[in-house]
Amino acid sequence: MPYDPPRSLSPSKLSAFRNCALAFRFTAIERLHDPSTVATVKGTLVHTALEQLFWNHPQGGRSQSAASAELDRAWVALQEDDDFRSLALRGDDADAFRSDAGQLVANYFLLEDPDEITPVGIELLLEARLGDVLLRGILDRLDRTPDGELVVIDYKTGKAPPPAYQQSRLTGVQLYALLCQEVLGQRPVQVKLLHLKEPTVITAEPSAHGLQGQRTKTEAVWTAIEQACRDEDFQPKTGPLCRFCRFQEFCPAFGGDPSLAAVTMGVPDRGAA
Numbered sequence: 403m404p405y406d407p408p409r410s411l412s413p414s415k416l417s418a419f420r421n422c423a424l425a426f427r428f429t430a431i432e433r434l435h436d437p438s439t440v441a442t443v444k445g446t447l448v449h450t451a452l453e454q455l456f457w458n459h460p461q462g463g464r465s466q467s468a469a470s471a472e473l474d475r476a477w478v479a480l481q482e483d484d485d486f487r488s489l490a491l492r493g494d495d496a497d498a499f500r501s502d503a504g505q506l507v508a509n510y511f512l513l514e515d516p517d518e519i520t521p522v523g524i525e526l527l528l529e530a531r532l533g534d535v536l537l538r539g540i541l542d543r544l545d546r547t548p549d550g551e552l553v554v555i556d557y558k559t560g561k562a563p564p565p566a567y568q569q570s571r572l573t574g575v576q577l578y579a580l581l582c583q584e585v586l587g588q589r590p591v592q593v594k595l596l597h598l599k600e601p602t603v604i605t606a607e608p609s610a611h612g613l614q615g616q617r618t619k620t621e622a623v624w625t626a627i628e629q630a631c632r633d634e635d636f637q638p639k640t641g642p643l644c645r646f647c648r649f650q651e652f653c654p655a656f657g658g659d660p661s662l663a664a665v666t667m668g669v670p671d672r673g674a675a
Contacts, residue, residue: 407628409536410529411537411627438489447476449559451476455469456519463517513602521544522552525540528582532620535624541555543557554592559598575594575606578593592608
């Protein structure tokens, strides 16, 4: 029986299909359980603190101490979060988790001065139909410059990529720029990845030609996804990242059976959005 395509695509789902169609099937089509990790939960904590720094503090009041206070509040709330609880961190491990998050928030202030920023959107959801596909994404932050231009900001809490891979990491943020153009009618002048760990900033300047290329690629990927769903044909793509894949035991490239993944890993509530 053919698979039903997803109702929409996000930049992360587009990247997932390009990286490995089989892993995409497991996550986006079958929606298998995705265990939380220290990295993902820590990223959520840091994102929440920075989000609240801009929500709760006007220009002139976005100090490092204000950010630290927001992190404290987010940390207290996190204790009741199921994803955090599933990590079962205790003692030194919990202290290290909290300390690392504090360092990431502190590093943010080495990259920019939040008191000089005018955000027009925080955790901003944008949706646009490109041909037959509904593209949707949530921007960490959308800024407006003194000249009235838009800048897309994406916080990253993991390790920054080597220079050779930086442009590939910008693909998702370029899609956010495309969403801005489609929904808001204005092409951002810059997209920035703020890597908090190093810390460093990776910047690109979207062009009209480049965004048209992103649109064409997005529509092409959607066509490939629809074809894979009709044919029930999601081929694995092997590479260096396979050793980190949580689906490796079900991958035929490693002698696994994809049909066992849903039974073994469990499927979440299909009524969820």
